[in-house]
Amino acid sequence: MSGGWETVVGLEVHAELRTVTKLFCGCRNEFGAEPNTLVCPVCLGLPGSLPVLNRMAVELAMRVGLALHCEVRPSVFHRKNYFYPDMPKDYQISQYDEPINVGGWLELPDGHRVGIVRAHLEEDTGKITHVGGGGRIHEAAHSLVDYNRAGVPLLEIVSEPDLRSGEQARAYVAELRAILVATGASDGKMEEGSLRVDANVSVRPEGASEYGTRCEIKNLNSLRSLGRAIDHEAARQIELLEAGERIRMETRHWNEAAGHTVSGRTKEQSEDYRYFPEPDLVPVAPDDDWLAAVSASLPVLPAERRDRLAEAAGVAAGDVAVLVEMGLDDLVLGAIGAGADPRVAVNRAANEVAANLEAAAKLTVGAFAELVRMEAAGELTATQAKQVLAAMLESGGKPADIARARGFEALAADALTPVVEQVVADNPDAFERFKAGDPKIQGFLVGQVMKATKGNADGGRVVAELRRLAGLG
């Protein structure tokens, strides 16, 4: 941060785990169903009902823990007691001092390591809609509660205060999301609320070792909000401190439209959640066999995939982050492995394939590699290659067949020379000016060639041919 201040950020990320059923009952874990249709006595907390832990949720938590280099440990569920209408039992079953994952780290694409304090399991609450008033509970005429989300498994991932800017926080969440998606733990959709981020933000003089008083920022519904909110909040705090005021520890809500945070409840009288071990559940102690099986089933993680692709393509890891995020790295690696030009393969994947991701699954490595080869060898111009690739994505097929069907193949290297010679012969004055070095005439001559080839010639090669004929090459 500028002006001698350093921003310090720690993030709490709540990820909804992609299980078939909820954390403690057999209700389906699904987004978007009619309100209160995915409920049963257990997730409604009806008297007499009891929770039974979903093994899949534990396994997904273990996957994430291992991917974040955490120690996966025997864990205990606790009850976190507080009254709120979205919570069917008026306590939340969560993990407290014995969480399943502790002490890991996450590496950002730029190599910066962010410490992970813990990643623990807990149940989600229902969802309240306040009707009337300003959409806040104390102003509402009445409130509606949908318990479909109650009992959905959450993994709360708490970072160390290792982040130093809004931009870095964005990179952290983007990387965490990639890991959650790669491990199959979550769909990572911030817009559907399956990935929710709270940011603890403080500032301190550069070089200081003590942390400043932090504020917790909520209502961060996108990466963009996250980055903006942190930067605005840091600026607000710096302004206060520079004015000689102090920071109150509090929860603040990000208002995306207004572009600032507003005060929520102060945290100085922190709520007493009266945690105690959940007597209705038994401790979870993954044995070595289970841990080993989960570990063995982990996919190659984004950081390693980036490194692998960057090395093969001869570029920086940060430059292929998007391809990895889109899951196109195997396609590109495959093509490179088949001898395709790395630069062309990366470009075509990052542009044409990325533009039609749904169809990308149909694209075989062999066909893609062949297309890249044809472009690199000059059998297709860049423009033609893009068109052929688009057609391949649209309706499948081999690049050579599509090129032939479109008449692109006639323009192979030796086919261009006679066309250029004809244009030169037809336009002697223009060619003289070209030979004399008039820069404006080159476009005219290339245009004539394009016209004659119905746009199928490679502009760069036309110029090269013209220069050769003019004795300039």
Added chain:
Amino acid sequence: MSSGQEGASSPAAGLAAAVREGRASAVEVLERHLGAIAERDPEIHAFNLVMVDEARRRAETVDGAVARGEDPGRLAGVPVALKDNLCTRGVPTSCSSKILASWRPPYDATVVERITAAGAVVVGKTNLDEFAMGSSTENSAFGPTRNPHDPARVPGGSSGGSAAAVAAGFAPLALGSDTGGSIRQPAALCGVVGVKPTYGLVSRYGLVAFASSLDQIGPFAHTVRDAALLFEVIAGHDPMDSTSLDGPAPSVLDAIPMGVEGMRVGLVSELLAGVEPAAAAAVEAAAEALTGMGAKVETTSVPATVYGLSAYYLIAPAEASSNLARYDGVRYGLRVEGEDVAAMFGATRQAGFGAEVKRRIMLGTYALSAGYYDAYYGQAQRVRTLIIRDFEEAYRSFDALLAPTTPGPAFPLGAKTQDPLSMYMSDVCTIPSNLAGHPAMSIPWGSSDGLPLGVQVMAPALGEAVMFRVAAALEGEAPPAPVPAGGRR
């Protein structure tokens, strides 16, 4: 023992046998019991709800099955009374609380499913101390239950309705729940058999929670054999309860005829101290009887049991304060409107809970508070570990332990309502087994001024077979018991 004559010695087993063999009809059996209820329950108030129509339909179904040559099960046609904290699908389950007065669960408790599958006819929901918190059934929002032996006295509690229902002949079997003695204590005071099984042997699914780590469902019956039969029907793993034990439940009926010869039984000195002379005398007489049957009986010490009551009154209220948080007026049960949500919560709970429930919620909330947790809840859990250790030590030398069930016989209504501590003392002998998770049962033995007393048999975890053997042996040698008006049928 007269194990060959089930009908004579065990009314429930006898009824089931008669119905299964077509010698009796479930409908007739039910009507006889409904008649007794109609005659005397207005005075006793054992039931919050008599399920006349449902019970009649069930009994007809059972008779229909027999007529088709099918076997309705081990409890064929036997009327069973259910404590009103056991969920019954579509039938009010109030926990004797105003806050749940009109609540109808959409599901049956696992034990209800099991007894129904065994052919039982659920006859009604019995009164209890609100949310099972109490030792006299006077804490019911719907008025107290009276002891069939003397209507001026309490039946004990919290399962007082179930105990009274069996004692008064309203049903030969009943289910209750025991968190600190809530089955055994009223069983003793009403002169019937009451069993608290090993924690985890009987599914708690559908039992409205009081203190989850202590609550256990168990049977009431006139005889040890009948209690054993109902125990076998309800015990066993349930995937809906994470604390339910894996593996088969102990088979107890087969063990009963094995007797007690050569068995080592310990008399727990700490639990004999401070009880009324008659209660101590009953235990000593029972010990002599066991000796006479070839058991080796010695006095022994389980030192940490003296801390049981204190530890219990931290752990149970702490868990209760959390378990009862859900009664907030949002989703079901009573709602009293307020200015805003917080006010609605407060008004609902203020109006819906009785004084004892509020007292325990306050105690428990305090015990769990930041800064006090270690001194109270944490310390109580350490005492609990100590009690388990001391019991285990005792069970190295003894197969079973013997103690009074209660400090004395049934007390008059109102005698202890103004003095919670003296009321809490009613459970001083029964609490240690709950804290340890061990099985324990009370059987009628002796009397005091014409009122029944009970002796308590305790066994190590999963020691039900030994416990039932000792209890059955004692039952066969018991002195004549007081018989309530109406008697057993």
